[in-house]
Amino acid sequence: MCFGKCAKCIGYQLLILAILCIVANILLYFPNGETKYAENNQLGRFVWLFQGIIGAGVLMFFPAAVFIGLESNNCFGYGHKRCGKSTAVLSSILAAILGLASAGYCLIISSLGLVEGPYCLTNNNTWVYPYGNASYFYLADHSTWSECVEPKNVVVWNVTLFSILLxxxxxxxxxxxxxxxxxxxxxxxGCCAENKQSLIC
Known part of the structure; x- marks a missing residue:
């Protein structure tokens, strides 16, 4: 398979993943489908950092578009097929670095959100991060998830969506x-000629 075909395949996969990240991040704003917690700013701090919408979402569209375009014969307006495509493939490295940075941002923020846990109303009738400074690891002890009274099932909601984003x-x-x-x-x-295998993919 040619380098351009491999890049095109990666581009389409990144595009699909970016759309899924945007959807998962949007769902984080609406625990149980309710809008009042977002309106009252009663969501965790890591929910508001747009890691799935901007980081692994919108910013990922650019690398995906670059990779998808690499298979064309005259990529990015270069005149000479071979040299043009070689230069275009090299330029895709910059797009890959952008994609790596934006996906890495989502990865880090989602990990932090998962470790800290949700912002919720506890049995003490206060809005806090009950698991942030806890002496136990709440992800391994499901019996502690009942500490969050409101939003209902917010721990499951956050853990599921942050894990998906991660x-x-x-x-x-x-x-x-x-x-x-x-x-x-x-x-x-250089890009492979017809009927030749590339060294990768």
């Missing part, structure tokens, strides 16, 4: 690393 952004990081290698090799050796 997993999707981790896949994006891996794909961007693959494209870094693919772009580097493709830029050095």
């Amino acid at each position: 997993g999707l952004s981790a896949i994006q990081v891996i794909l961007c690393i693959i494209q870094l290698i693919n772009g580097f090799i493709g830029g050095i050796f």
